[in-house]
Amino acid sequence: MAEFVTVGRADEIAEGEAKAFPVNGQEIAVSRVSGALYGFSDICTHRQCNLSLGGEIEGTSITCECHGSTFDMTTGAVLEGPATEPVATFPVREENGELLIEA
Amino acid sequence: MADPRTFVVVGAGLCGATTVATLRAEGFDGRIVLIGAEEIPPYERPPLSKEYLRGEDPLETIMVRPPEWFTEHDIEARFGTHVTQLDAHAREVVLAGGERVAFDALVVATGGHNRRIEAPGSDLPGVLDLRYVGDAARLRDAVDGGARVACVGMGFIGAEVAASLRTMGCDVTVIEIFETALYRVLGGDVGRVLEAIHRDHGVVMHFNDLVARFEGDGRLERVVTRSGTVVEADVAVVGIGTEPAVHIMAGTGLDQPGGIPVGPTLETSIPGVFAVGDVARHEHPVFGPMRVEHFDNALKMGEAVARNMLGADAVFDDPHWFWSDQYDVQIQMAGFAPTWDRMVVRGSLEDRSFCAFLLDADGVLRSSVSIAWPRDVRRSFELIREQVRPDPAALADPDVDLRTLAPGKG
Numbered sequence: 261m262a263e264f265v266t267v268g269r270a271d272e273i274a275e276g277e278a279k280a281f282p283v284n285g286q287e288i289a290v291s292r293v294s295g296a297l298y299g300f301s302d303i304c305t306h307r308q309c310n311l312s313l314g315g316e317i318e319g320t321s322i323t324c325e326c327h328g329s330t331f332d333m334t335t336g337a338v339l340e341g342p343a344t345e346p347v348a349t350f351p352v353r354e355e356n357g358e359l360l361i362e363a
Numbered sequence: 364m365a366d367p368r369t370f371v372v373v374g375a376g377l378c379g380a381t382t383v384a385t386l387r388a389e390g391f392d393g394r395i396v397l398i399g400a401e402e403i404p405p406y407e408r409p410p411l412s413k414e415y416l417r418g419e420d421p422l423e424t425i426m427v428r429p430p431e432w433f434t435e436h437d438i439e440a441r442f443g444t445h446v447t448q449l450d451a452h453a454r455e456v457v458l459a460g461g462e463r464v465a466f467d468a469l470v471v472a473t474g475g476h477n478r479r480i481e482a483p484g485s486d487l488p489g490v491l492d493l494r495y496v497g498d499a500a501r502l503r504d505a506v507d508g509g510a511r512v513a514c515v516g517m518g519f520i521g522a523e524v525a526a527s528l529r530t531m532g533c534d535v536t537v538i539e540i541f542e543t544a545l546y547r548v549l550g551g552d553v554g555r556v557l558e559a560i561h562r563d564h565g566v567v568m569h570f571n572d573l574v575a576r577f578e579g580d581g582r583l584e585r586v587v588t589r590s591g592t593v594v595e596a597d598v599a600v601v602g603i604g605t606e607p608a609v610h611i612m613a614g615t616g617l618d619q620p621g622g623i624p625v626g627p628t629l630e631t632s633i634p635g636v637f638a639v640g641d642v643a644r645h646e647h648p649v650f651g652p653m654r655v656e657h658f659d660n661a662l663k664m665g666e667a668v669a670r671n672m673l674g675a676d677a678v679f680d681d682p683h684w685f686w687s688d689q690y691d692v693q694i695q696m697a698g699f700a701p702t703w704d705r706m707v708v709r710g711s712l713e714d715r716s717f718c719a720f721l722l723d724a725d726g727v728l729r730s731s732v733s734i735a736w737p738r739d740v741r742r743s744f745e746l747i748r749e750q751v752r753p754d755p756a757a758l759a760d761p762d763v764d765l766r767t768l769a770p771g772k773g
Contacts, residue, residue, distance in 0.1 A: 307410075307414075314737060314738055316738065316741050316742070323741065325737050325738070325741075326686065326693070327658075327659075327686065328659060328684065328741075341381065341662050341666075342377075342407070342427075342658070342659075342662055344384075344427075344428060
């Protein structure tokens with residue numbers, strides 16, 4: 261059963277940036293856009309690059325630095341190839357200044 | 364009721380596969396026939412000189428789509444099938460063996476062939492090249508245990524193969540006609556950075572030289588250059604460029620050595636017949652006529668042509684972008700600048716961490732190229748597409764976000 265795990269402080273995630281956290285054997289990226297937090301798998305489904313390392317964030321999309329795959333971080337859907345498979349998304353919340361991910 | 368039209372795509376590489384996938388994603392429910400000469404479903408070629416060659420990633424991880432995707436999406440896939448000719452009057456393609464497939468619209472995405480080297484001994488066992496998955500497997504087997512390898516040509520294929528083979532423990536010697544690595548695409552300044560990286564990894568490079576002959580008793584033993592250098596080698600990998608596979612256009616006047624000419628919307632002069640990917644010579648609205656052999660172009664043209672077949676009639680104005688992975692270094696480049704007037708560097712060539720911007724005589728940004736600095740290549744796309752004349756001081760300043768230099772963003 262998935263549960264919320266505290267991974268760090270919420271202020272580690274600056275507006276328009278993404279940071280990855282290891283949770284239960286998965287690498288999960290958290291990004292903040294217009295104040296809201298989004299959690300998604302940090303591993304691009306195309307060739308397994310880390311999205312949080314240099315991924316370009318525009319609105320709620322993130323573009324993989326390696327080969328240009330673009331994902332919607334709210335749903336995980338592929339917006340631009342070469343990836344064809346979505347990334348998983350994860351509920352994220354902020355509580356008393358702490359960052360929690362459900363995974 | 365299903366759309367009554369039949370769309371035929373000849374060529375089942377990334378571009379052809381992306382075309383059919385986009386047609387279905389856009390809701391086209393008519394007949395789609397995808398014809399490819401290779402026996403296996405479409406796969407990505409970039410790993411053939413890297414992860415697949417090195418044995419790190421198996422074939423199933425480099426497929427464009429899972430094999431069952433084609434049947435699940437009602438694509439009539441004809442793999443291992445050669446098209447010999449387009450019959451433009453009958454609006455049919457002719458297959459080897461004589462079968463004809465009629466189309467309402469046709470996409471030619473037949474890619475290219477490797478250019479053959481004109482040198483005695485080039486038919487000796489051990490002289491290889493790289494384009495298909497079987498070539499990569501053959502090269503991997505040939506160098507098993509650390510062979511002495513001569514890479515003929517130091518364009519992207521030669522440079523990536525050299526890097527992979529060094530990583531695999533081979534002795535690698537390069538023979539290259541230009542003055543440094545990747546000279547024709549990257550120019551001297553950036554090329555020499557790449558050259559230094561390869562030298563640091565133990566690659567021996569002979570520039571301004573070319574192969575005079577391949578020698579050996581029954582199989583390759585050495586490569587002799589025009590300048591008289593003798594390179595002892597068990598294996599040679601020839602990567603000296605490609606030629607567009609235009610043969611099916613014979614008789615139409617479109618089988619040109621520079622590629623099948625297509626207008627801004629990717630359509631040829633024959634209505635309803637399109638050409639895309641490596642085989643197409645595209646009238647680009649910013650750069651003029653160009654033929655591009657890169658992965659991202661195949662993907663983007665495949666998407667665009669599908670939409671245009673369905674009536675979008677949109678000009679393809681992608682700024683073009685590619686990457687190359689060599690050792691732990693990634694090179695990225697956007698735009699197109701066969702020549703340039705001025706290069707502005709953000710970062711440091713010496714530190715091998717930079718984005719260089721290529722400006723023409725009017726100060727228009729034509730291209731950007733990075734080593735270990737990809738973000739600003741991506742952020743320059745819009746500036747290149749819009750033919751912006753950026754302030755060189757702003758380009759050189761890492762604290763300036765390039766996106767603020769786009770029209771209307773300043």
